Amino acid sequence: MIKTLQPAIRPGSPMFSSGPCTKHPGWSLHLLDTTHLGRSHRAKGAKAEIARAINRTRELLAIPDDYRIGIVPASDTGAFEMAMWSLLGPRGVDILSWESFGSGWVSDAVMQLKIPDIRVMNAEYGKLPDLAASNPNRDCVFVWNGTTSGVRVPDADWISPHREGLTLCDATSAVFAQDLDWDKLDAVTFSWQKVLGGEAQHGMLILSPRAVERLETHTPAWPLPKVFRLVKDGKLDEAIFSGSTINTPSMLCISDYHSALDWAEASGGLAGLMARANANAGVICEWVSRTPWINFLSDDPRLRSNTSVCLRFSAPEIGSLDDARQSIFAKSIVSILESEGVAYDIGAYRDAPPGLRIWCGSTVESDDLKALTSWIDWAYPVALTQIFDET
Numbered sequence: 333m334i335k336t337l338q339p340a341i342r343p344g345s346p347m348f349s350s351g352p353c354t355k356h357p358g359w360s361l362h363l364l365d366t367t368h369l370g371r372s373h374r375a376k377g378a379k380a381e382i383a384r385a386i387n388r389t390r391e392l393l394a395i396p397d398d399y400r401i402g403i404v405p406a407s408d409t410g411a412f413e414m415a416m417w418s419l420l421g422p423r424g425v426d427i428l429s430w431e432s433f434g435s436g437w438v439s440d441a442v443m444q445l446k447i448p449d450i451r452v453m454n455a456e457y458g459k460l461p462d463l464a465a466s467n468p469n470r471d472c473v474f475v476w477n478g479t480t481s482g483v484r485v486p487d488a489d490w491i492s493p494h495r496e497g498l499t500l501c502d503a504t505s506a507v508f509a510q511d512l513d514w515d516k517l518d519a520v521t522f523s524w525q526k527v528l529g530g531e532a533q534h535g536m537l538i539l540s541p542r543a544v545e546r547l548e549t550h551t552p553a554w555p556l557p558k559v560f561r562l563v564k565d566g567k568l569d570e571a572i573f574s575g576s577t578i579n580t581p582s583m584l585c586i587s588d589y590h591s592a593l594d595w596a597e598a599s600g601g602l603a604g605l606m607a608r609a610n611a612n613a614g615v616i617c618e619w620v621s622r623t624p625w626i627n628f629l630s631d632d633p634r635l636r637s638n639t640s641v642c643l644r645f646s647a648p649e650i651g652s653l654d655d656a657r658q659s660i661f662a663k664s665i666v667s668i669l670e671s672e673g674v675a676y677d678i679g680a681y682r683d684a685p686p687g688l689r690i691w692c693g694s695t696v697e698s699d700d701l702k703a704l705t706s707w708i709d710w711a712y713p714v715a716l717t718q719i720f721d722e723t
Contacts, residue, residue, distance in 0.1 A: 337710075339706040339707055339709075339710055341703045341706065342673075342674050342707075343699075343700035343701075343703040344699065344700050345697070347676060347677075348700075349676060349678075350479055350505070350639075350681075350691045351504075351505070351525055352526075352531070353525065353526055353527065353528075353529040353691050353696075354529050354691070354696055355529045355592075355695060356528065356595040356596075356695045359529070359592075359595075363591045364587040365590070366584070369584060371583070374576065379576065381583065381586055381590070385403065385589055385590060386401045386402070386403065386575065388593045389536065392508075392596060392597065392602055393507065393508070393512075394602065395538060396515070398541050399538055399541070400539045400568070400570075401539075402536070402539075402562075402572045402573045403535070404534075404535045404536070404572075404578060405534070405535065405559050405577075405579050406533065406535060406559070407535050408521050408522055408526070408535050409535070410535050410559070411521035411522075411537045412437070412500070412502050413440065413560070414562070416437065416440060416441065416445065416500060417552060417560050418547060418552065418556065418562055418563075419519060419543060419546050420445060420471055420473075421552050422550050423449075424451070424467075424469075424497075425450050425470060426451045426465075426466045426467060426470050426471070426472045427441060427451070427473045427474070428453050428460075428463065428472070429452060429453065429461070430455040430478055431478035431480045431481035431681075432480045433480065433502060434475045437473050438450075441473065449470075451470070453466070457480075457684055457685055458631065458642075458685075459483065460483060463485065464490050468496060469495070469496045469497055471497040473500045474499075474501060475502040476506040476507075476510065477503070477637050478637065479504070479637075480640070480642070480681035480683065480689070481630070482628065482629050482637045482640055482641050482642025482643075483630050483635045483642075484635060485635075486634045488512075488513035491513075491516040493515065498540075498543055498546060500518065501520045501521070502521055503517075503520050503521065503522050504522040504523050504526045504527075505693075506522075506527075506639070507527060508596070508693075508694065509527050509605060509606055509639045509693055510606065517538075518546075519538070519539055520537075521537055522535070522536050524585070524588075524589050526639075526693070527609075527693045527694065528695065529592060530588055530589045531584070531585040531589075532585075533582070534581060534585055534586075544568050547562055547563050547568055548566060548567055561578070596694075604694075606694075608693075608698075609693050610638050612692035612698055613641055615692075615698050616643075616705070617636075619705040623705075623709070624646075625646060626643055626646060626688075626708075627643065627646040628642070629643060629644050639691065639692055639693045640689060640691060641689070642680065642684065642687060642688075643690070644687040645658070645662065645687060653719070662686040662687055662688065663679060665711045666688070668714055668715060669707055669711055672707070674704065675704055675707065678690050688708070
């Protein structure tokens, strides 16, 4: 029987996208400092604001003092491409892949860089490959948190502190929400649009001293575009990591990032942000535990993301449908909720199994997630009737 009575409470914000993510609570354009708009990004004041963003990032994330932090072009994708193109080559490479972005890095290493000695360690959506099988004498490329699979590495214990190779970590949906072990990571990237809900097109590149040494002693076998060049006259271009960006950044986006950092600091810093994400993921976990037709894409609680939470429909009647009709069913729920204005962008990623993907990062409010689950409960039988009426 269709539950026709809609829930009385609607989410205060319907924004549950996994990227760009919702803005932080209380966000307003009026919070942004427009002093440097229309000025050169190399002007003294503008450059100081860029450097301040770098310094605040270091402080909030407790990044070691000897690690370099730079703002680079093209979001997390550009930052990670820069790391791969600049650092890989002198050693064999192990690439861990269990979702679409990890598989993208595999494609780049194999098809674009054509590195001859690559080992690809794949796992299906919802699972992890054998992390312990990675060789510490080889470079390792991996995504810390699988945005499209809802699966994260549980820790960095599998990374040797005595490794000879470098670890290149795409951390864009993990940073500010999960505890990264910086001593185990040599090149880390993220973008503002993810966990803090910042604006897009700017990436952050964080390099360990070991990564810097690689840059200064290794010349890639392939040409490097200008926006990827981190070395000047055989030495690291330190200016990039002190406020002089490779290309022109948006000072409005810089200001927006400062607004997000202001909120993060007022919310208890890194510990506060992680606690909010954990509490949000807990809302979904409690709902799943009492809802017989929904489950996590990952069967292992240790591996489940606290930011990009991926769900599948587990009822037998849905399992009896072929993949195409399961996808239609999932999209129907997404469409129903969007038409009601209670949830936007919660469909599973296009390459992932049919289901839902709900962002639970710190900028989302727990009460909004509680309201959302009631609306999904309401939409489920409506979509169920639709799909079987069409069969």
